[in-house]
Amino acid sequence: MSRLCSRIVLAFTAGYCCCCCLCSADVVDFSVCLQFFYNAWPPKGLTGTPICQRFYNQHRFATLYSRQRRSPWFSAYVYTVPLGKRPRATWKFEPQLAYPGAGGNMIPFPPGPLDQNVVESQAVDQDYINSTYSRGHLNPSLHHRSHKARASTFTLTNVVPQKPGSNDGPWELLEQTVNKTIAAYCLGEAYIVTGIIPYRSSEPWLKNHRVAVPEYMWSAYCCPNYNHSLPEELREVFPTYAAIGRNDPNSTEEIVPISKSTKKQFRGYDVRRMSLETLEMYLKDRFNTVIKVFYEQCNTLDG
Template sequence: MSGCCSPALFLLLLFSGGLFLCAADVGDFAPCLQFFYKSWPPKGLTGTPICQRYVNQYRFSTLYSRQRRSPWFSGYVYGAPAGKRPTAAWKFEPQLAYPGADGNMIPFPPGPLDQNVLESQAVELDYINSTYSRGHLNPSLHHQSREDRYATFTLTNVTPQKAGSNDGPWESLEQTVNKTLAAYCLGEAYIVTGIIPYQSGEPWLRNRVAVPEYMWSAYCCPKYNVSLPERLKHTFPTYAAVGRNDRNSTEEIVPVDQTAKKQFRGYDVRQMSLQTLETYLKDRFSAVISVFYEQCSGSD
């Protein structure tokens, strides 16, 4: 057991049913490049790559910020959902706490957590009785199998999101993307969803988890039905959106719809081209951010 993890975590893995493989899935996207168009992860952001593994299969990919204890983005392949949203146990990544630990995400155990887990990532107590919901970057709605949907319930795929966004305009965006891709995308659709931090004065949840000012998402569907309705012709092969996570933010990126329902006003989502999104990302991150290989226009 030397070099893998502590005896306490070993017992935790056995208790939870995790396989003790001593194989980390952190620090390299190489095992899970299939979740990105042309096996090409977004460029321009730095963080800790995670190949998200559940029940011994890779499900999606995440670029994680250890300092923020939240993801920069998650990348996945869209699947038409089957059934209602599942109720799943929230999970964590043992390999973030111990590099030699099993790469399978596992449910949080009852009782106190190992200190290494607390320091390496967000935990359930960070969100309980807070003013923020657990906002999926990779939503269960965009997957078909039960295991793929369960896998989205890991806190490394979650950012602090206001309920007015999570239950309002952002949820509507996820539903719109779901219906559009299910109806018109003829091949695989690749989605990357991420966050935009505040320029300054960033709030923190429990002084542990950084809260984003905006969320963004973009899809790439290189093979699609060319007989699109006029209203959707500008949404293929790529489309993108930015959503407000702070109703008091300026309207520079996303204007506020004054006719929106009161409980959702200020949490608006602005849909836009991929190029426009990348311009906003460049301005906020002071770096050139490329979401898809050749902006999803590369030859097959």
């Protein structure tokens, strides 16, 4: 048994899980975490490795991961009104990407040299250190209530290389706006899917072609049960709404225009809000396949 697997066994015995080889698989399909998708229906059209993200023996959210890109295509979760401060960023990895027989709980990166199977199977801290990119959450800590749920978002299988001008600017504002809107007007569960749009060609990568950098990020929510006494300016944003954000200030403007009034440090990282149908149109164009984010466009199940 490798040193990493030995560490995994010890860590899980101490409270994460009972044994490295006895935990049920979480990196196979979404069948054990369908609760994070509206009507138990994961987005259609994208292919990758499904991860039911587990932390302290509880599934927290779902991610479709690209092993080749060493980053996610999307993460899906159920919104809950946040409480408390942002947890300390203790970054974690997915052991089952490195060892299929490993336990299903994400675990913190150990001190010292990393097991080579981990390095080859997914992004690691060293990929982001001294780069010009931040660790951009797809599933943000801000959209969760409990401390453990918030802490679970700090796994590198949930982040992509994101420019600070986006992560600390317009994209952060979008996350805050969605948080306030759903908290105020959504009466039932709100399902959110956040993903990326790759470059058409000449894609930038982090450190020796290890982690692919997306050109855009996108997000969409589905709240089928909401307060119908909405202010006029919010009537178009329920039951579903979407957005695309720039991750490259030099990208062309046909998807997201650049606002000349944006503060200089955030210019070129604009976010364009749009209908779900418009988002799916842009996804189809870039991925060259039909992509459906929510079951029946987030229509209510009872018609």
